[in-house]
Amino acid sequence: MNGNNFKMENLKKLREKRNITQTKLSVEIEVSQEIISHYEIGESKPNVDNLIKLADFFNCSTDYLLNRTDNPAINTSNDNNEINDIIYRYNSLSNEKKAQFKSFLNYLVTLKE
Numbered sequence: 001m002n003g004n005n006f007k008m009e010n011l012k013k014l015r016e017k018r019n020i021t022q023t024k025l026s027v028e029i030e031v032s033q034e035i036i037s038h039y040e041i042g043e044s045k046p047n048v049d050n051l052i053k054l055a056d057f058f059n060c061s062t063d064y065l066l067n068r069t070d071n072p073a074i075n076t077s078n079d080n081n082e083i084n085d086i087i088y089r090y091n092s093l094s095n096e097k098k099a100q101f102k103s104f105l106n107y108l109v110t111l112k113e
Helices: 009-017 022-029 033-041 048-058 078-091 095-110
Strands: none
Touching (some): 009 033
């Protein structure tokens, strides 16, 4: 099986977004730095235990780590999925668009049915 199918690009995104080195992450989840590097470049894939450690460390879904979704939120129910999707989309907005979103949301809340 070609390991490149399991390149964990989202792992690298999360790590870099939080300014965490591969070495620091490796210490946190108790693996070698080389293992983290191999996950990120697709030379190997994590076993279940390490995948769970990574998901717990970053508080994200395993599907996100495995590039099966663009939403890092942990899926627990359909209602939570919708809320998490809204939060994820909100967090990806610029500050200006966040302000517009809040204004629009306030407008919708004040409307009488």
